[in-house]
Structures are given as structure tokens and as C-alpha cells.
Amino acid sequence: MANDIARFHQSFPEDEAMQLVSEHINKSWAPSMREKLFEEFQEHPQDFSALIAKSLLKINCTKYNPVKTEIRDKQGTGG
Structure with missing residues (x-):
């Protein structure tokens, strides 16, 4: 998915596409x-x-991305 x-x-510029993808998932x-996404990516990165x-x-996942949570929450894309 x-x-x-x-x-x-x-089709968007890369930075904008990254923002849109991460916002949608968050x-x-x-x-x-989101946790499962990180686990699957770690096991099979070639599939993504x-x-x-x-x-x-930019994806909020406190188990795998805990430091980024504070930054994302301030930008309004926390989850």
C-alpha cells in the first residue's frame, strides 16, 4: 500500500512528494x-x-523514529 x-x-517534485506521502501516512x-511499515522496510527494503x-x-513512529516525533508534532503532522 x-x-x-x-x-x-x-509526479510531484521529490521534496513535495516526500511531504505528501509522509503526511498521508501520518x-x-x-x-x-506505521510500525509495521518500518518493520517491513527493515526486513525487505528492496520491496519499497x-x-x-x-x-x-518524516513518518511518525515512536518505536523506530522517536527523535523525530517532537519535530513532526511542532509541524502538525504527528500521529
Whole structure:
């Protein structure tokens, strides 16, 4: 599903696409789904698009991305 979201946004400039992908996942996916995304990416990174790999830095997941949570919450895309 993450790759489908990335494919939908791939026509945007990269920075904008990363922002749109991460915002969609942060707002629409349950924390458990975001955690599963990180786990799947760690196990099978080759299965994910480069856009998803880059967007992970902006995806809220306290288990795998705890330092970024404070920054994202201030920008309004926390989840």
C-alpha cells in the first residue's frame, strides 16, 4: 500500500512528494500500521520505492523514529 501512495505522488517534485506521502501516512495510518511499515522496510527494503525510503524520515513512529516525533508534532503532522 505504501508503494501505491508513492506511485500516486511520484509526479510531484521529490521534496513535495516526500511531504505528501509522509503526511498521508501520518494522518491516515494507525500507529500499528506505521510500525509495521518500518518493520517491513527493515526486513525487505528492496520491496519499497525510493520515495518511501526517503519519506520514512518524516513518518511518525515512536518505536523506530522517536527523535523525530517532537519535530513532526511542532509541524502538525504527528500521529
